[in-house]
Amino acid sequence: xxxxxTMNIASGTDSISTTGTLTVAPSTPSRPIxxxxxxxxxxxxxQLNQTAINAFSAGLLVLGASGDTGxxxxxxxxxxxxxxxxxNGGGAxxxxxxxxxxxYGGALPGLEILGSGATTLLGADITTAGTAVVIDDSxxxxxxxxxxxxxxxxxxxxxGANGIFSAKGASISLVVAAGIGNVVLGSLRGFGNGGTxxxxxxxxxxxxxxxxxxxxxxxxLVLLGTxxxxxxxxxxxTLATGNAVGIIMTATD
Numbered sequence: 001x002x003x004x005x006t007m008n009i010a011s012g013t014d015s016i017s018t019t020g021t022l023t024v025a026p027s028t029p030s031r032p033i034x035x036x037x038x039x040x041x042x043x044x045x046x047q048l049n050q051t052a053i054n055a056f057s058a059g060l061l062v063l064g065a066s067g068d069t070g071x072x073x074x075x076x077x078x079x080x081x082x083x084x085x086x087x088n089g090g091g092a093x094x095x096x097x098x099x100x101x102x103x104y105g106g107a108l109p110g111l112e113i114l115g116s117g118a119t120t121l122l123g124a125d126i127t128t129a130g131t132a133v134v135i136d137d138s139x140x141x142x143x144x145x146x147x148x149x150x151x152x153x154x155x156x157x158x159x160g161a162n163g164i165f166s167a168k169g170a171s172i173s174l175v176v177a178a179g180i181g182n183v184v185l186g187s188l189r190g191f192g193n194g195g196t197x198x199x200x201x202x203x204x205x206x207x208x209x210x211x212x213x214x215x216x217x218x219x220x221l222v223l224l225g226t227x228x229x230x231x232x233x234x235x236x237x238t239l240a241t242g243n244a245v246g247i248i249m250t251a252t253d
Contacts, residue, residue, distance in 0.1 A: 003027050003065075005046060014057035022058035024048065025065040029089060035063055037075025037098050045070075053079060060084060060108055069116075073097055076124070082108035082131070087115055094120040094137065102128040109134045110150070117160040119194070122146055128153065132181065138162035138189070140197055145173045152179035155207070159186040159214070165194035171201050173220070178207035179228065190237070191216035199242070206230070212239060219243075225250040 001023045009016070016022070025046075026033060032045040035053060048063070061081045064072050069089035076098030083102065087094050094115050102110040110128030113120055115137025123142040126133055130151040138160035148155055155178045157164060164186055166172035176183055183205055185191070190212060193199055201220040206227045213236035221243040224233050229250045241247060 001025075005031050007046065007048065007052070009048070009052035009055050011055045013054045016055050017057035019059050021060045021062060022056055023062040023065065024056070025063070025068065025086075026070070028070075029065070029068045030070045032070040033064055033068075033072045033087075035072075035074050036077030036100075050077060053077060057081065059106070062086060066114075068092060071095060074100065077101070078103075080104055082106060082110060082112075084109075084112045084114065089116060092116040093118075096120070096122050096124055096126070099124045100126045102131065104131055105129060106131070110153075113137055115160060118162050119160065125149070127151075132156070136160070138194065139164045140167060140194060141165070141172050141174055141200060142167045142170075143172065145175060147175040147177065149177045150179065150181050153181040154178060155181060155183045155185075156187070157185050159189035159191075161189065162194040163189035163192045163214075164200070164216075165192055165197040166200045168197045170198060171219075172198075173202035173204070174200055176203075176205045176207070177227075178205075180208045182209045182211075183207035184211045184213070186212055186214045186216060188214070190214035191218060193217075202243075210234070212236065216240070222247045224248070 035048040062084045064086035067089045071093045072087040073095040110131030112134040119138040132154040135157045199219045204223040209232045211234040215237040217240040219242040
């Protein structure tokens, strides 16, 4: 475990290693964390750029600690380890501002986000190489068409306290491509306007099974299992769309 408000990590790739869990967090729970990309230049944050992340090699790399209340921002990041982001204290947020790519191939999720319930802001694509993506939080999607791709593993987004929604007034769509993985979207709260945002325009989901267990609404079209037909589609409550076609579902059972 590495705990400090400021770190200057300039060692070589995989030079800080463990086969277990490596936790990196600020000593002040409210201090913001910036990881990936280049230095932010903000002296009041814990900065871990791509070079610093490359220095870590772990069975699981954890950024942040339970109860942290600062904003955790992830810029563009390529990583070989399973990654867990924690910002689950009151008022904390996770911001994905750059594309995330993982080549990790183990049994853990390639990316797991443990948020405060309100809210993770997704502004760039998420791609893993056959490992799961788990977001235990409300989610606001902030870019035109955002794609989550797992190469055949599961995608789970709980929806937290506010559900899954788009930035206010924006025309934004979400694509979830899980291949033979299972997809569960909105187990705690479904798609809506989040109270302060807007409905997503379109939703496209592919997976072995697809579940939208809570009430959801969209401004556009919902496509479920239309690229690779899935074995089961479960709609737990109402699903409303603003498109004349509405919903297209393709399942083998």
